[in-house]
Amino acid sequence: MEGLNGxxxxxxxxxxxGQAYFEKNRHENxxxxxxxxxxxxxxxxxxxxxGLEDVIEALExxxxxxxxxxxxESIGFKPDYLKYLKKLKFTGDVYAVPEGGVVxxxxxVVRVVAPMIEAQLVETMLLNLMNYQSxxxxxxxxxxxVANGRPLAEFGMRRAHGWGAMQASRxxxxxxxxxxxxxxxxxxxxxxxxxxxxxxxxxxxxEELTAFRNFAEARxxxxxxxxxxxxxxxxxxxxxxKVAKEMRSRGQELNGIRLDSGDLAYLSREARxxxxxxxxxxxxxxxxNQLDEGVIKSLQEQNSAxxxxxxGTNLVVGKPDSALDxxxxxxxxxxxxxxxxxxxxxxxTLPGMKRVHRFTNNEGQFVADVIATLDEKIPEKMxxxxxxxxxxxxxxxxxxxxxxxxxxxxxxxxxxxSLDELKDAxxxxxxxxxxEHKRFNNPHIYKVGISQNLLKxxxxxxxxxxxxx
Amino acid sequence: MEGLNGxxxxxxxxxxxGQAYFEKNRHENxxxxxxxxxxxxxxxxxxxxxGLEDVIEALExxxxxxxxxxxxESIGFKPDYLKYLKKLKFTGDVYAVPEGGVVxxxxxVVRVVAPMIEAQLVETMLLNLMNYQSxxxxxxxxxxxVANGRPLAEFGMRRAHGWGAMQASRxxxxxxxxxxxxxxxxxxxxxxxxxxxxxxxxxxxxEELTAFRNFAEARxxxxxxxxxxxxxxxxxxxxxxKVAKEMRSRGQELNGIRLDSGDLAYLSREARxxxxxxxxxxxxxxxxNQLDEGVIKSLQEQNSAxxxxxxGTNLVVGKPDSALDxxxxxxxxxxxxxxxxxxxxxxxTLPGMKRVHRFTNNEGQFVADVIATLDEKIPEKMxxxxxxxxxxxxxxxxxxxxxxxxxxxxxxxxxxxSLDELKDAxxxxxxxxxxEHKRFNNPHIYKVGISQNLLKxxxxxxxxxxxxx
Numbered sequence: 001m002e003g004l005n006g007x008x009x010x011x012x013x014x015x016x017x018g019q020a021y022f023e024k025n026r027h028e029n030x031x032x033x034x035x036x037x038x039x040x041x042x043x044x045x046x047x048x049x050x051g052l053e054d055v056i057e058a059l060e061x062x063x064x065x066x067x068x069x070x071x072x073e074s075i076g077f078k079p080d081y082l083k084y085l086k087k088l089k090f091t092g093d094v095y096a097v098p099e100g101g102v103v104x105x106x107x108x109v110v111r112v113v114a115p116m117i118e119a120q121l122v123e124t125m126l127l128n129l130m131n132y133q134s135x136x137x138x139x140x141x142x143x144x145x146v147a148n149g150r151p152l153a154e155f156g157m158r159r160a161h162g163w164g165a166m167q168a169s170r171x172x173x174x175x176x177x178x179x180x181x182x183x184x185x186x187x188x189x190x191x192x193x194x195x196x197x198x199x200x201x202x203x204x205x206x207e208e209l210t211a212f213r214n215f216a217e218a219r220x221x222x223x224x225x226x227x228x229x230x231x232x233x234x235x236x237x238x239x240x241x242k243v244a245k246e247m248r249s250r251g252q253e254l255n256g257i258r259l260d261s262g263d264l265a266y267l268s269r270e271a272r273x274x275x276x277x278x279x280x281x282x283x284x285x286x287x288x289n290q291l292d293e294g295v296i297k298s299l300q301e302q303n304s305a306x307x308x309x310x311x312g313t314n315l316v317v318g319k320p321d322s323a324l325d326x327x328x329x330x331x332x333x334x335x336x337x338x339x340x341x342x343x344x345x346x347x348x349t350l351p352g353m354k355r356v357h358r359f360t361n362n363e364g365q366f367v368a369d370v371i372a373t374l375d376e377k378i379p380e381k382m383x384x385x386x387x388x389x390x391x392x393x394x395x396x397x398x399x400x401x402x403x404x405x406x407x408x409x410x411x412x413x414x415x416x417x418s419l420d421e422l423k424d425a426x427x428x429x430x431x432x433x434x435x436e437h438k439r440f441n442n443p444h445i446y447k448v449g450i451s452q453n454l455l456k457x458x459x460x461x462x463x464x465x466x467x468x469x
Numbered sequence: 470m471e472g473l474n475g476x477x478x479x480x481x482x483x484x485x486x487g488q489a490y491f492e493k494n495r496h497e498n499x500x501x502x503x504x505x506x507x508x509x510x511x512x513x514x515x516x517x518x519x520g521l522e523d524v525i526e527a528l529e530x531x532x533x534x535x536x537x538x539x540x541x542e543s544i545g546f547k548p549d550y551l552k553y554l555k556k557l558k559f560t561g562d563v564y565a566v567p568e569g570g571v572v573x574x575x576x577x578v579v580r581v582v583a584p585m586i587e588a589q590l591v592e593t594m595l596l597n598l599m600n601y602q603s604x605x606x607x608x609x610x611x612x613x614x615v616a617n618g619r620p621l622a623e624f625g626m627r628r629a630h631g632w633g634a635m636q637a638s639r640x641x642x643x644x645x646x647x648x649x650x651x652x653x654x655x656x657x658x659x660x661x662x663x664x665x666x667x668x669x670x671x672x673x674x675x676e677e678l679t680a681f682r683n684f685a686e687a688r689x690x691x692x693x694x695x696x697x698x699x700x701x702x703x704x705x706x707x708x709x710x711k712v713a714k715e716m717r718s719r720g721q722e723l724n725g726i727r728l729d730s731g732d733l734a735y736l737s738r739e740a741r742x743x744x745x746x747x748x749x750x751x752x753x754x755x756x757x758n759q760l761d762e763g764v765i766k767s768l769q770e771q772n773s774a775x776x777x778x779x780x781g782t783n784l785v786v787g788k789p790d791s792a793l794d795x796x797x798x799x800x801x802x803x804x805x806x807x808x809x810x811x812x813x814x815x816x817x818t819l820p821g822m823k824r825v826h827r828f829t830n831n832e833g834q835f836v837a838d839v840i841a842t843l844d845e846k847i848p849e850k851m852x853x854x855x856x857x858x859x860x861x862x863x864x865x866x867x868x869x870x871x872x873x874x875x876x877x878x879x880x881x882x883x884x885x886x887s888l889d890e891l892k893d894a895x896x897x898x899x900x901x902x903x904x905e906h907k908r909f910n911n912p913h914i915y916k917v918g919i920s921q922n923l924l925k926x927x928x929x930x931x932x933x934x935x936x937x938x
Contacts (some may be wrong), residue, residue, distance in 0.1 A: 004632050011626055011650040013664030020670065020687035031673065047853060066559035073657045076690060087690070115675065123667075124650075127627035128634055155481055159792045161785075163473050164633030165597055181480040184473070187540045195482030198592075200799035201489065203807045204500065216491035230810060230934060261811070316630075317791040323628045323782050330669035340671045342730070359671065392480060452883060 001036060004163075008068050009058075010124040015072065018117045019081045027084075027117035032332035032353045035110035038346070041135055041321035043292075044444030046433060047142050048426055049109050050171045051133035052099045055126050056412055062090040062122065090118050094407035097356075098414070099404070100137075100174055100425035102433050106385055107356045107369055109326075111403060116333060123328045133171035135324040137294070139315055140175025141426060145438060146297040147176075150310045153194050154180040155288060156316030168316040174422045177311075182247040191419060196224035196258045196286060196310075208235055212243040216254070220247065221410045224256040224286055232259065232267050233274070241278045255283035256308065264289065265302040272305035283286060284308055292319065295439070345386045350454060351461050359397035366432050368399050372451035382449025392449060471502060473632075477537050478527075479593040484541065487586045488550045491698055494535070496553075496586035501801035501822045504579035504595060506817070510604055510790035511762075514912030515902060517610050517895055518578050520602035520638045521568045525881055531559040531591065535836050540636065544699065559587050563876035567883070569606075569643060569894035571902050573917045576825045585802060592797045601633060602640035604793040609644025614907060615766040616645075620777045622663050623649040624757060625785030631858060637785040643891045646780075660888060665693035665727045665755060665779075676765035677704055681712040685723070689716065693725040693755055698834075701736050702900055704741070710747045725753035734771040735760065741774035742888055753777055761788065762909070799874070808930040813853050819923060820930050828866035829883075834865050835901050851918025861918060 019028035040047055043419055061109030064072075064085050092114020103109050110126065112119045125254075141154060154172040157165045164234055179194040180186060186193035197215055205211035225243065227236025237257070244254035257275075259267050265289045266444030275283050275289050287299070288310035313319070329349045330338050353374040359367045370382040378399045383388035406414035417425070436444035450458075484775065489494035495563025497668050533541075542551055561583020572578050581588045612621060612730050626634045627648075638654035648663040655662035666684055674680035681694050694712065699784035706726070713723035726744075733756045734824055744752050756768070757779035761827060765778055782788070786916045797809050797816045801848040806821030822843040839851040847868040875883035888892070905913035919927075 003799040004635075008653040009634075009655055010652055010666055012652050013650065013666055015652065015683075016664060016688050017666055017670045019667075020684045021673075023687040024683050026673075033669070066852070068656070071480070072652075075655070075662060110674075120667075120669065124626050127629065129630060131628055132631045155480070157593050159600055161630035161633030161787075162597065162601045162636030165478075165631030166473075178788045181482065183481050183484065183541075184477040186544070187477055187537070188490065193481045193544060195485060196590075197482055197486055197489075199809050200797075200807075201486045203799045203809055204490075204495075206805075212500070214493050215486075215489045218492040219485050261816075313792050313794075316629075317786075319791060320789065322786040322791040325628075325782075328527060328669075330672045333673040335522030338667050338670055346732075384816060389524075405523070451831055468889055 007062065007064055008071070009128070010121060011128075012123050012341060014123055015077065017120055020085060021116050021120070022081050026334070026341060027098045028115040029334050030113060031065070031116040031330060032111060032113045033119050033328050034108040034331050034350070034354070035130060035325050035326060035328050036106060036108050037326040038105050039325050040105060041138060041318065042142060043323055043440075044138065044207040045140060045437035045439070045446060046102045046104065046138070047134055048175055049097050049101045049103045049130070049134050050099050050174050050407065051130035053416060054129045054133070055110070055186045056094070058129070058164045058409070059090040059094065059122060059407060060412060062088070064088065083359040088118070089410055090122065091115065092118050093405065093409065095403040096406050097402050098404055098425065099417070100429060102366070102429040104241060104349070104369060104446050104463070107371055108354055108403065111353065113353065124333065127326055127328055129167070130289060131324045131326040133167050134170035135318040135321070136168055137175035137315065137426070139170045139171055139318050140177050141168050141430065142313060142440075143296060143309075143315065144176025145319055146293050146300060148300055148308055150306070151179070152177040152246065153308065153310045153314060154182070155310040156312035158317040159313040165316070172315060172418070173419055174426060176423065176426060181404060189419060194222070197226050199226065199229050202226060202229040204403050209239045209242065212239050212392035213246070216243050220252045222248070222255045224258050225254070226258045226343040227271070227394045228259055228261045230411050232262060233270055237271055241274065241280065244280050244283060252282050254280070256286050257289065258286040258310070260289050265304040266298050266308065268305040269303070283382065286310060288312065290314065297440070337374065337457060337461060337464065339458065341462055341465050348462065350450065351406070351457055352454070355452065356402040357399040358402045359394050361397055364432055365434050365448070368392065368394070368447035368449060369402065370394065370399070370451055371454060373453045376451060376453045379451040381434050382451060383455055385448070385450050388455070392447065471510040472713060476531065476533055477540070478588060478597070483590050483592055483659050484546065484639065484818060486589055488546060490589070491550050491553060495803070498586040498803050499582060500588045500799060501580060501582045502592070502799050503577035503800050503819070504599060504791050504795060505575060505577050505825070506785055506795040507574050508794050509574060510607060510793055511611060513611060514906035514908070514915060515573065515606065515607070515830065516603055516793065517598070518572045518603050519568050519606035519643050520564050520599035521565050521579065522862070523598045523602070524565070524579070524887060525875060526877060528559040528563065528591060529881060530829045531557070533557065540778070548777045558589070559591065560584065560878055560879040561876065561880065564872040564873065566871050567873055567894065568886070569891045570864065571835070571898045573838060573915050575819070576840055576873065576917050577823055578634050579855055580822065582692065583736050595608040595891065596795055596797055598636070600793045600795040602636050603639055603795070604786065604787040604790070605640035606644035606895070608787050609641045609646050610899065611762040611909075612765060612778075612780060612784065613637060613645025615762050615769060616778055616900055617769055619775070620648070621646040622777065622779045623781075623784060624779040625781035626651045629781040629785040639888070642888055643895060645892065645895060658888060663691070666695050668695065668698050671698040678711065678840050681708050682715070685712050685716055689721045691724045692716070693727050694723070695727045695729060696740070697728055701731060702739055706740055706743050710743065710749065713749050713752060714747070723749070723752050725755050727755040727757065729758050733775065734773040735874070737774040738772070755779060757781065758806045759783065763937045766909070790842050798812050806926060806930065808927065808934065810931055810934050817927065819919065820926055821923070823923065825871040826868040827871045828863050828868045829901065830866055833901055834903050835915070837861065837863070837916035837918060838917050839863065839868070839912070839920055840923060842922045842926060845920060845922045846921040851920060852924055854917070857924070861916065884926070
């Protein structure tokens with residue numbers, strides 16, 4: 001959307017730091033930043049990375065308009081700097097795990113190599129788009145995992161965080177959902193849109209049966225009737241069955257019924273029975289009402305007869321975590337690797353420009369990821385990033401680079417993929433992730449290590465910094 | 470933003486139901502919907518209602534563009550209906566608690582009275598904008614409550630839910646924050662923007678002192694130095710003090726230092742001591758790092774020396790609830806009050822068009838709210854909405870209508886207020902709410918009752934519906 005990607009879609013301090021770099025003529029020195037996260041949400045075993053396409057689009061269109069420059073002038077930025085900003089484009093290189101990839105804590109997911117000022121100004125936009133979409137795609141993938149092939153519809157717009165509803169729909173579909181109720185997202189991103197009817201529609205009629213009949217006449221294609229307004233089994237179902245038969249006599253077929261309250265496992269089984277007794281085996285049962293991966297897992301285990309799940313709030317707000325803790329840290333500037341030190345070894349950053357190698361076994365299953373310096377060969381062993389006595393040999397496994405170049409000199413070098421392709425990529429990546437990382441209870445921690453060279457670089461820089469204190 | 474308010478910013482089923490109303494020529498019959506919520510988030514005692522201004526703006530601009538109509542055609546809507554939509558404007562009346570009001574579960578916060586199709590099509594937009602902004606304004610008000618007059622800065626853009634970052638900044642400021650780091654929100658809503666510097670800026674220099682000096686030269690106004698990159702008390706503070714003195718020798722003053730890690734209570738007290746020993750009493754101490762109302766309360770109780778709080782993630786994602794459960798329910802259609810029945814009495818809706826009367830005592834403190842039918846006098850007693858044996862006399866209290874007409878025939882009748890006015894309204898409303906509803910631990914439940922007339926109407930309609938089953 002106009003104005004919402006890039007440019008002023010940033011924190012003020014990025015523009016302040018930009019001015020400070022500009023005034024010391026350091027703004028065009030090359031810097032490298034890493035986007036990574038520290039903690040997997042949902043007590044899960046993996047994160048699905050989503051948001052990159054929006055980031056690339058924002059970087060390609062990164063320009064300050066006249067109006068934006070005037071605003072920046074009004075809040076005190078200096079004329080020389082603004083004159084420079086007016087002409088600024090993003091000219092950097094971007095390396096990233098392609099959207100839909102399975103990623104883990106600490107490893108760089110996006111690497112931006114660009115003149116310092118450009119790399120700095122785009123930080124907030126990148127974090128905003130990557131953090132939220134990755135959170136939601138991960139939640140969606142978890143729901144996909146338990147839904148056992150059943151269609152999933154995203155219904156969360158009313159509880160989504162304002163305009164974030166747009167990113168919610170996109171990320172949900174990439175993560176494994178089949179459709180959204182959000183019409184604008186349907187148009188903007190090309191996502192299939194679906195929906196049923198609301199209780200208000202039924203209530204606005206004196207009789208439930210009339211409401212069903214009117215709706216079926218107006219929207220006979222993919223008609224789904226909401227059956228729980230008065231009494232699911234005594235009123236809603238019998239009326240829906242009546243209308244389904246009337247439709248059939250007109251050569252039409254009722255698509256489904258929707259349950260939105262009560263014991264969904266029991267009601268769905270009873271509904272299935274009643275529908276089948278009336279020769280309506282093809283009428284689908286849609287269920288909604290505060291669903292998430294836990295509830296759906298339980299419904300599946302109870303042999304419920306639900307064919308389609310509609311998921312809203314818990315998906316789009318990413319409950320219970322509601323945020324992915326992704327950060328964007330400086331790793332290289334002015335021809336030197338850079339380290340952020342901390343008393344907490346887990347908050348030490350990994351300095352310098354880096355590659356990530358993913359190792360697979362001979363069945364093609366992911367075994368471990370290793371973060372290494374840019375200039376070393378594929379490592380043959382890896383070390384735990386914080387528990388330095390833990391090592392693992394990588395012999396016998398095949399290593400492949402995880403980050404691809406997606407932009408060069410500010411231009412896209414990686415083909416845009418359709419949402420369907422991205423959705424397939426997620427499922428294909430997840431199929432290479434061993435099951436023990438996908439289970440919900442205490443998933444096995446996927447191994448991410450660092451190379452010996454990178455460890456040495458980190459130690460040297462740390463000693464250098466702390467010796468000065 | 471273009472396209473993001475109204476029109477296609479809706480769930481598909483609204484448009485489907487619209488077509489069904491249209492085909493039976495019921496679409497222009499007057500309907501009335503209530504927006505209300507059922508549960509107060511954060512285990513709190515009140516909700517601050519925010520989002521109305523965005524809703525009014527969307528309703529005023531409610532038009533389908535040619536492009537939007539074409540999209541609807543492509544997904545199967547019929548030509549006659551689309552021809553109608555092409556000319557559709559919002560022509561209804563809207564009554565609402567003005568933005569910044571203190572509201573409680575069950576009571577109508579917004580009432581939309583409009584031709585059925587209009588009232589239906591705007592539902593999702595209204596819910597999306599009201600639910601999220603009310604959630605965030607409520608969180609912000611809680612933080613304001615404990616911050617004891619200290620300035621509050623919203624720093625959450627990087628963890629906000631995509632473009633919802635825009636609504637986050639607006640709602641945070643109305644709820645009691647003083648500024649945002651989000652530059653686009655600053656420009657779009659006229660919110661003061663603030664910010665400091667990032668660790669990356671310090672790391673990009675070989676020496677912390679050089680980084681501070683460069684920044685102070687480039688941005689001497691409101692310069693805040695981040696002091697925890699290497700060692701807060703041994704490196705950051707001494708360097709910041711050095712730069713503050715250099716600034717003073719140039720006739721400038723350092724505005725502040727920022728702490729972003731470690732024990733903020735201890736570090737802030739030590740920092741204050743060091744600053745004061747160097748005659749830098751006016752240098753402010755800014756703190757950030759996973760703050761929320763609980764942490765800030767604790768910091769205040771520990772006599773920390775923090776002058777300004779920066780709050781990010783926990784505010785903008787509304788942790789731990791992350792959603793307000795606001796709904797939009799049909800109360801009146803085709804000249805009749807309408808009820809949504811449920812086996813759970815708490816999910817019975819309140820039928821018909823209604824007023825809400827707020828009663829205050831002679832000190833001007835809020836005592837109770839009563840939901841009544843449109844055509845009755847101010848009630849003299851109220852009944853608990855679910856525990857029907859609980860009654861309360863309202864004699865001796867002054868009753869005043871809570872909902873104001875804000876739109877008439879599709880046009881605004883309520884003046885737009887500035888964010889400063891809205892912010893003042895919140896504090897003024899909260900000052901009339903007794904303390905026992907504002908405390909964090911088991912806040913006293915504010916009384917919301919219904920009138921005898923409304924109870925009778927609900928009972929009659931319920932009996933009528935259930936007798937048919």
